[in-house]
Amino acid sequence: MNSKILHILFILSSNLVFSEISNFSRQTIDLGVVVKDIQKSLKFYKDIIGFSEKEGFNVSGSFPKKVGLTDGTELKIHVLTLGDEESATKLKLMQVKGLKATRLVKQKFIHTIAGFSYLTIFVEDVELIQKNAKKFGYLPVAESPQILPKGFPQDVCLLMLKDPDGNFVEIVGPLTSTLKNAP
Structure with missing residues (x-):
């Protein structure tokens, strides 16, 4: 009888452990925003709201088109964060100079x-x-x-x-x- 109870408790506790496992590697999201005027937007988010600008990055070559980001236009991403922690929320601002103007x-x-x-x-x-x-x-x-x-x-x-x-x-x-x- 005791072994049956222990077996049931083991099964119940293992289900609790597995239900708490998450597929998320981070608990925040990054948000990309296409803007018409990068300088105005950087001024707004940094000087008014208080975001900090971190090192940005470029996405060029065939990659942006292959994954459906752009029509092949290069992206220059400005990374802004709320705080200095590695896990801080990131706002990624970009002004895209493509074949069609941003609407x-x-x-x-x-x-x-x-x-x-x-x-x-x-x-x-x-x-x-x-x-x-x-x-x-x-x-x-x-x-x-x-x-x-x-x-x-x-x-x-x-x-x-x-x-x-x-x-x-x-x-x-x-x-x-x-x-x-x-x-």
């Missing part, structure tokens, strides 16, 4: 087009981002920043910006002084 899609709201709609970046100081954005001529979208809706932490706010290509960038962090002092 901007007007995205009035996040549900206007299908696909990736916005980035969410968690920060320690929303006001710093807001000041940097204003300094470089970027205004908050609509009436942001706003305190998160009821049911979410009430000491957190969301500032919505748009990057130079019109992509939504959510900045989430502690309340700004204006929101803290609001009635």
